[in-house]
Amino acid sequence: MTKRATLLMEAEPYSSASGFLNAQLAEELSQSGYTCDGFYRQHPVPGNGLIPLATADRIRRLRARPPADLAVYCDRGLAMHPPGRELASRTLVLFHGLMGSPASWLGTPAIDRYCVLSGYMEEVLTSLLAMPDWSRRRCLEPRAFHAVSRLTPALPCVEHPDGDPRMKGGELPEHLRRLLEGEDVIGHALQPFKADWQAVTAILLNLNGMALEHGLGRRFRLAIVEEDFAQVAQAFASKSPESEAAQAGLDAMGLTLEDVLVPVGHLSQAALFQLFRAARFGLAYNVFPEPFGFYVLESVFNGCPVYTNGIGNNRHALPPGHGLHVREGVGMAFGDVGAYAEVAAHIFEDVRAPQANAAACLRGREHILRTFTREAFSRDVEACLRRLEGPEPEPLAFETLEVQPSPLVRGMDEEGHVVSDFAHVTLEPEEMRLLGEVRGHRAGEVLARSIPQSELELLQGLFSKGVVALRPAAKPLR
Structure with a gap:
């Protein structure tokens, strides 16, 4: 007998990394005998964010239907309709991150299973659900240690090494193509609004200082998204306190912001992978705790090592010696800008002697090919659905x-x-x-x-x- 699943998710299929996984999950549910009805985006039409007419109409339509067998939310999709038995007999939430309506999922009995995409997220989500109440001798969610399933994501690059054509974006722009073919050392940090710009600019300044000191005759430049470039440029133009030291450093070397930062529009996967293959390093010194990290894995897969402070799953995404360098100290975290000179020194030496990094990235690629497969994702989804239908274990004392x-x-x-x-x-x-x-x-x-x-x-x-x-x-x- 065919079962019915209602999907309430923010990212539309193949619109992003989250959209890719949403589409893959819908396909797995279909193969497990579910007919899927998808609802996407909290604000599906302009103006809905201020006056939620479209939301009201969507809730009307959802409540007019008989309850589905399964409701599948993503974290941000929880804002579309409160989870409950009037919508579906069972409810599952897939956490791309932890940003969506936390009061609607923390400790609510309406959610039967929580799904995450990394061991890091499994531990973090479980720790939130297990927030203790010492005076009452209990956890916020007594089921915390049994209710979370980990799904191993299927990375697009495993099936499409040159980029999944369904993932939208533009071609590699000509100005960036010319730079990649030139003498300068090009790096990348193309995760919108995630970077710690104090760390990134400190690393870039140190790299260019060492290039001058060693007579390298080349600049170190970083490709970043246009939105981030506009934000950084505005901070420099307004002479914000955070930008003063960086501006002084650029002035001392006779450089401008445009000499070290290269703005780039949203790229297709094919274009992004071309960039990774030609770039010499990636930076993921971020302020955003990465729940999984497609970006760093795709960079290493294409032979470009990534240096990171390890925030979120970035410190767990690959084993040591597989192309992902986690370098952070207490001083960096507490504002010692000078501490980033050590990171820059490692990058500088690795760029001058790239053989070790090339071998590490190859090991990383082989690990990714073995681990993040559609077969692994299918097995994990199947196991999750079995647990959803099976008896619930007794909570741990x-x-x-x-x-x-x-x-x-x-x-x-x-x-x-x-x-x-x-x-x-x-x-x-x-x-x-x-x-x-x-x-x-x-x-x-x-x-x-x-x-x-x-x-x-x-x-x-x-x-x-x-x-x-x-x-x-x-x-x-x-």
């Missing part, structure tokens, strides 16, 4: 869960500086003491200490800041 560093934490020093995907913080001495006392202990052991209410609130604050999280105990209770 709160007392057995362990206090461990949060998956958001990228680094921490002895002085209490915490480098985090959420927010960099400096812990107070009392917080550091408490962290040392509870880390690695089960919740039941922590509660057995009969700590005062003030200390319990301090502990709750460590969870709220994303410093620690609850995880299943590594060993059974004795």
